[in-house]
Amino acid sequence: MKIILDAFGGDHAPEEIVKGAITSVNLLDDVEIILTGSTDKIKKVLTDYGYSGSKISVVEASEVISNDEAPTTAIRQKKNSSLVVGLNLLKENDDIVGLISAGSTGAVLTGATLLVGRIKGVNRPALAPCLPNLKGGETLLIDSGANVDCKPEYLAQFALMGSEYMKAMYGVDNPRVGLVSVGTEDHKGNNLTHEAFELLKSMNNINFVGNMEARDALSGNYDVLVCDGFVGNTLLKSTEGAVQAVNTLLKQEILKLGLKGKLGYLMLKKAFKGLKNRMNYTSKGGAAFLGVKKLVVKSHGSSKAETIYSCVRQVVALTNANMVKNLESGITSLAQNEG
Amino acid sequence: MKIILDAFGGDHAPEEIVKGAITSVNLLDDVEIILTGSTDKIKKVLTDYGYSGSKISVVEASEVISNDEAPTTAIRQKKNSSLVVGLNLLKENDDIVGLISAGSTGAVLTGATLLVGRIKGVNRPALAPCLPNLKGGETLLIDSGANVDCKPEYLAQFALMGSEYMKAMYGVDNPRVGLVSVGTEDHKGNNLTHEAFELLKSMNNINFVGNMEARDALSGNYDVLVCDGFVGNTLLKSTEGAVQAVNTLLKQEILKLGLKGKLGYLMLKKAFKGLKNRMNYTSKGGAAFLGVKKLVVKSHGSSKAETIYSCVRQVVALTNANMVKNLESGITSLAQNEG
Known part of the structure; x- marks a missing residue:
């Protein structure tokens, strides 16, 4: 090959x-x-x-x-x-x-x-990165930034392409597709997602589970997150920024504790490393x-x-x-x- | 009063x-x-x-x-x-x-x-919550979800209203306004932000510092983040979800370490509490x-x-x-x- x-x-x-x-x-x-x-x-x-x-x-x-x-x-x-x-x-x-x-x-x-x-x-x-989720699996985000202005039909195709990816890459049987929105109820969303919602609902070759909120992106309750590239890019970068911010703040707080902080950190070093590995994309x-x-x-x-x-x-x-x-x-x- | x-x-x-x-x-x-x-x-x-x-x-x-x-x-x-x-x-x-x-x-x-x-x-x-930032201050996000379909003029008004809020609430002299986009370069964005960018640039009663990425939302480099409500809602909820995910994963990793983890956690308890306080909105x-x-x-x-x-x-x-x-x-x- x-x-x-x-x-x-x-x-x-x-x-x-x-x-x-x-x-x-x-x-x-x-x-x-x-x-x-x-x-x-x-x-x-x-x-x-x-x-x-x-x-x-x-x-x-x-x-x-x-x-x-x-x-x-x-x-x-x-x-x-x-x-x-x-x-x-x-x-x-x-x-x-x-x-x-x-x-x-x-x-x-x-x-x-x-x-x-x-x-x-x-x-x-569409560009489709995987995010490590809390259930130890991967969640695909499509689109993460290739298409910043989308029509509903694009999102329908993203759902299909994302599903095929998850089947091929991880053997997921019937990938659960969530539409990124401002609430989980069917009527929540903007003009684009309202129309996309109806399209996704009508498709018989995907497993559309409804609207989802960005708060649950890493929950592992979804295999494919569908959104326009502007929203996907925001979701991805907000997540990166927040993880980075927590790390920075925690380091600052640990440093404040002096020797005790240093010792505590050493004892938990493996846990911090484990966390880093699970949030890490390199592998x-x-x-x-x-x-x-x-x-x-x-x-x-x-x-x-x-x-x-x-x-x-x-x-x-x-x-x-x-x-x-x-x-x-x-x-x-x-x-x-x-x- | x-x-x-x-x-x-x-x-x-x-x-x-x-x-x-x-x-x-x-x-x-x-x-x-x-x-x-x-x-x-x-x-x-x-x-x-x-x-x-x-x-x-x-x-x-x-x-x-x-x-x-x-x-x-x-x-x-x-x-x-x-x-x-x-x-x-x-x-x-x-x-x-x-x-x-x-x-x-x-x-x-x-x-x-x-x-x-x-x-x-x-x-x-527009609905405008404050996010605690890495410099110990607050960053205003406007709009966080009240208006999911926006015109460029709305975003221009959000910038103005957000600036007045930061002046009144925190005495920020000349609040730095960033437009949430998919990259920091002037030409990055979608149809909405391209037009909003030109409007914001032309306004003489705000301090527009250009496009920003959601990755830097918590950096403290901006006082006001301007976006439509769908994007703002995604930014806010992604951030919440990521902070929650880091907490959950870290807890899991610490538990894996058994007694050592427990001891280490006790030594760093104050740091974890400090982190929680800094990420906390209640106060x-x-x-x-x-x-x-x-x-x-x-x-x-x-x-x-x-x-x-x-x-x-x-x-x-x-x-x-x-x-x-x-x-x-x-x-x-x-x-x-x-x-």
Whole structure:
């Protein structure tokens, strides 16, 4: 199974990306990695880490797209960037199943839409990260920011795509879909969610459980949270900010206690570490960009080798479960039911 | 200074509301409280707590509006409810400065808008709670859910009203206003925030510092966060949910450690308590409903006497600072600039 890694996307590129490639081919038998980027620099890292096998290949790409660049312009003008070269390879080669990039989110989404293309019938591909929930599982948030102005039909498709993802990735039988709203009652919401609610209720290929509140996003009572990208982005970033704030405040309060605080902290160190692990994304892959013709995964900008390896496993799992094909069928049957 | 308390709003009504009234008149010299609700029941609580002074009066109201009722219907039909009687008193008496209710949020907002009325020129009154921030101060979120479908002009007025609140309540000189968006760059956002951004930039009576991300809501880098009510509600509830999730997970992790965990927890107990205090709203009053002709404060449904007392102090502070008058002038000059 061939997977492309954008070797020059992310804060720790290319070193951590290349290390992630080495880990992946070492641990996953069937996987071959294609790295895109400066051949010289990539080969140097491969040599530094003693890799001389044949399961990693390099495709030259002399340019890099940064986070500051306007996505559409960057994709159009930097034809030799590691991302554009990678996306074109992905499009043109049937035996390459997916691409992973830790680079500019906007460029990855725009590039995937323009170069790889949407699945027939999909209005808007959507970015769908997983949040660790209180029941020890994962909850998918779709859309987390790719589409800031949505129509109700987009949300209906998000629900379908998110459900297919949870089935393929985690084997969830009948994913519970919640519509993010300002209250759980059916009539709560704004113009967009009122219309989306009726659409979701009428769909027979998803398990719509009704409106939900952002307060319960991490409860584990939902497998898929559906919302427009502006709301999803707010939900995701508020959650990150609040977790960070609690950590900061607790540290300050512990420091106030002096020696006693230090001792108490040492005794609970394992618990704090456990908490960090459970809130942590690095071992859980990246955010899938659902609705394009092939698998595209956006890994966090700060990704290190371990995260890259997780993203590779994610692409392998989704490939083995035929997610893209299932998603295509779902979209087709959704269109037929509506038509 | 006369203030109305809806004695039959909230989970702990009437007892905790009446206790809050007693605390308020005992601790605040100039304050007189008018309690609305069943005279018999209120008088019983006053007797139980040994209050026989003249600074608390009772106005009979035989009905109660519950959280399950549709707000508009409830306000129209339950003319003898503690809330409607209170709002009518507030409207009709110049010497009564404000009303506090821990009852149904929808009913309080609808009732205040219909019965007390909007300030001339205000498009939509907005609900504005304060969040405790990492710098030890408060950050106002406006709107937190009263208006789920907004126009750009509404957001411009929210910015103005929020600024006046922070000046009046906390003496913030030149409140920093951030527009909640999906990135900090000027061009980030959706159709609504793009237009609102231009309006906010053009206003000379606020200190607009640009787009902000929900991740920084608690940073203390902003005094006022402006957004539509759907986004604000998502931000607020995501934050609550994440704080709750961290607590739950940390508890689970500490329990796993057995005796060591128990000991460590005891040593850090003060720190956990300090954290709880800093994240806690009870000592900080309620959410002001800004844009109506008089002060209306929505206290949390679970409010106990301490919170009610905080809300009374809040109404006193806002009255002394002439907030409603200042807000009226601001709205007038905003309309003139636009005109």
